[in-house]
Amino acid sequence: xxxxxxxxxxxxxxxxxxxxxxxxxxxTVKDRGTLTCGVSQGLPGFSSPDDKGAWTGLDxxxxxxxxxxxxxxxSKVKYVPLTANARFTALxxxxxxxxxxxxxxxxxxxxxxxxxxxxxxxxDGQGFMVKKSLKVNSALELNGAxxxxxxxxxxxxxxxxxxxxxxxxxxxxxxxxxxxxxxxYDTGRCDGFTSDVSQLYAMRLKLTAMNDHVVLPEVIxxxxxxxxxxxxxxxxxxxxxxxxFAMINAEELGVSSKSVDEAMKSPQPEIKRLLGLEGAYGxxxxxxxxxxxxxxxxxxxxxEIFEKNVGSGSKLGIARGLNRxxxxxxxxxxxxxx
Amino acid sequence: xxxxxxxxxxxxxSQLRFVRRAMVPERARPLAVDVIGAIWRRLFGxxxxxxxxxxxxxxxxxxxxxxxxxxxxxxxxDGASRVDCxxxxxxxxxxxxxxxxxxxxxxxIYGFYPEAERWRPNLVFLIxxxxxxxxxxxxxxxxxxxxxxxxxxxxxxSFFLLVGGRFGLVHVETRVWGGLLITLVISxxxxxxxxxxxxxxxLGRRSPLPAVRVVSVAIIEFWRGVPLITVLFFATYxxxxxLPPHWNVDALLRVLIGVTLFSGAYLAEVIRGGLQAIxxxxxxxxxxxxxxxxxxxxxxxxxxxxxxxxxGLVNSFIALFKDTTLVLIVSIFDLLxxxxxxxxxxxxxxxxxxxxxxxxxGIIYFVISFAMSRYALAxxxxxSTDHRAT
Numbered sequence: 001x002x003x004x005x006x007x008x009x010x011x012x013x014x015x016x017x018x019x020x021x022x023x024x025x026x027x028t029v030k031d032r033g034t035l036t037c038g039v040s041q042g043l044p045g046f047s048s049p050d051d052k053g054a055w056t057g058l059d060x061x062x063x064x065x066x067x068x069x070x071x072x073x074x075s076k077v078k079y080v081p082l083t084a085n086a087r088f089t090a091l092x093x094x095x096x097x098x099x100x101x102x103x104x105x106x107x108x109x110x111x112x113x114x115x116x117x118x119x120x121x122x123x124d125g126q127g128f129m130v131k132k133s134l135k136v137n138s139a140l141e142l143n144g145a146x147x148x149x150x151x152x153x154x155x156x157x158x159x160x161x162x163x164x165x166x167x168x169x170x171x172x173x174x175x176x177x178x179x180x181x182x183x184x185y186d187t188g189r190c191d192g193f194t195s196d197v198s199q200l201y202a203m204r205l206k207l208t209a210m211n212d213h214v215v216l217p218e219v220i221x222x223x224x225x226x227x228x229x230x231x232x233x234x235x236x237x238x239x240x241x242x243x244x245f246a247m248i249n250a251e252e253l254g255v256s257s258k259s260v261d262e263a264m265k266s267p268q269p270e271i272k273r274l275l276g277l278e279g280a281y282g283x284x285x286x287x288x289x290x291x292x293x294x295x296x297x298x299x300x301x302x303x304e305i306f307e308k309n310v311g312s313g314s315k316l317g318i319a320r321g322l323n324r325x326x327x328x329x330x331x332x333x334x335x336x337x338x
Numbered sequence: 339x340x341x342x343x344x345x346x347x348x349x350x351x352s353q354l355r356f357v358r359r360a361m362v363p364e365r366a367r368p369l370a371v372d373v374i375g376a377i378w379r380r381l382f383g384x385x386x387x388x389x390x391x392x393x394x395x396x397x398x399x400x401x402x403x404x405x406x407x408x409x410x411x412x413x414x415x416d417g418a419s420r421v422d423c424x425x426x427x428x429x430x431x432x433x434x435x436x437x438x439x440x441x442x443x444x445x446x447i448y449g450f451y452p453e454a455e456r457w458r459p460n461l462v463f464l465i466x467x468x469x470x471x472x473x474x475x476x477x478x479x480x481x482x483x484x485x486x487x488x489x490x491x492x493x494x495x496s497f498f499l500l501v502g503g504r505f506g507l508v509h510v511e512t513r514v515w516g517g518l519l520i521t522l523v524i525s526x527x528x529x530x531x532x533x534x535x536x537x538x539x540x541l542g543r544r545s546p547l548p549a550v551r552v553v554s555v556a557i558i559e560f561w562r563g564v565p566l567i568t569v570l571f572f573a574t575y576x577x578x579x580x581l582p583p584h585w586n587v588d589a590l591l592r593v594l595i596g597v598t599l600f601s602g603a604y605l606a607e608v609i610r611g612g613l614q615a616i617x618x619x620x621x622x623x624x625x626x627x628x629x630x631x632x633x634x635x636x637x638x639x640x641x642x643x644x645x646x647x648x649x650g651l652v653n654s655f656i657a658l659f660k661d662t663t664l665v666l667i668v669s670i671f672d673l674l675x676x677x678x679x680x681x682x683x684x685x686x687x688x689x690x691x692x693x694x695x696x697x698x699x700g701i702i703y704f705v706i707s708f709a710m711s712r713y714a715l716a717x718x719x720x721x722s723t724d725h726r727a728t
Contacts, residue, residue, distance in 0.1 A: 048682035053450045086667060202682075208425055
């Protein structure tokens, strides 16, 4: 009983502290002059430093878009590269303002860890990669195959479920790290390699002949990745959410970093509202009227950052798939700005 | 050739005696100088030696040849992106992808330190090297001033140079420091600051005053009892929970304090080992000369004790130097961390990138650790005043 009381007391204290610390996140960030953003310590296409040492990637661009909206300067971001273990503690303790580190949105993280997931910036899921020479076009043809994977992750269990549900047999070959698993696959130890699809494309670059391998279309698990903030500051939560929605809406309305100046002259009411020529939607968020203009001009719309970081404009070459706009057969959808 | 026949070991209750009963047979006269013959006999004299030679030769060839091929023969020396390091493009086996290291070299050395300001760490490296070199040469003059400059003035100057924000220098946050710079900063600070701490704790642990002894033991046992990684994690992510929101201690400073306390506790035990090797007579003789506690320790005991424990100290220093790589978990990128992060750049993702990066980091770590250990060995020989076989 005593222990329960102590635990409750501690939780309450921590709760109070974190609310007190985060009640006015936007003001804190503005006063500080920079946004502190938790990213991965290196994940191709999502966050990795380039040759000049600048952080790039899809997760990084969300932080840059937020900085653009708040400061009109996409470079006013401090990146805190976090390990998978440290990421939640870093957000809870206030070490970072927003966590944009390819984190899967799950119910337990949303509730018991005390976070709010603002949006899904990338719909990932587990998939398979095989050699083209196997002439396999679907994961359903993998009966009897041996599959290389990294141990200690959910990928192994997901694959087992999938094969059992489809009445297929397979042999799983486990490795400590993803790099070992891909090496083994490359040397012909397994017929296939399984991991999250974004990871599959990144790992494909490490193969001796990447064009001899193909990622199969089946996606067997849901891994919605998105930014998270601490609970208790709704204004800050809204800002993260709407920065993402603004980029989606901009793509949907055809406003890109190149056409944004042109679009300012557009008579279309949706575009006028988006770009702050009508209404006071930016001010309602605590930002400025031209917040979307800043985001699109300095960072780009969702389609642009997708293609630049992970899509056709990058070495990864990931197909948009689920991440297409809802108007084009995907599920990226944003509520309207009005 | 001491067989049972000519020696005898007797057990007599609690006593063991060793008695040689016969002389060791004389050995054959050494042959005249015959280098090749001598080498041949050492390598292939007898079945066992021959086997050892063959196995060693096999291991050497099996290791050295592929290493040479990977690092030099098959290596790629210039290029601009991953394409230049692919077997597909080159139509030959590919070894190390050195352009990757070249492209990331700045990051490996300075981390994310702004490019325009990199002359500052360079200057620090230069001053450090200039002050360190005469300190290492036994006969160099002005040792005392030199040591004062290196251990007291140099850290202060480096601090202002690297951090900036004063004297017209741009402020560079410690968050963007990285690579070899951070490895050296942490290990230098750790070594220089933990040495006095270790000496004090070691003396404290042997102090006749119970309060001092208990406190020293508590500190030593606490810091030796927790893993470094826990210390770092706690200092970085848990402390903000307990401190008021405005108390913002710099992340690197927190790490430096953690590392210093941690390594101080280990050094204390190493030094205590040296203290225990000093005969009681030394203390008594010094006291009889009318010296106080600090004089006894500073002039008589410590110089002898520290000399005895040089191997142990260097061991700890090298361990500390390599342990700095643990700071990766608290988002500070040391040399190895920076190398690992570069693996995620899709621009350079190839089958050999991983090995190239690790090979580069390995070479740097080896060179520095090896230099430390050789210097310590030289130091030991120079300070050796007794009749130990060295």
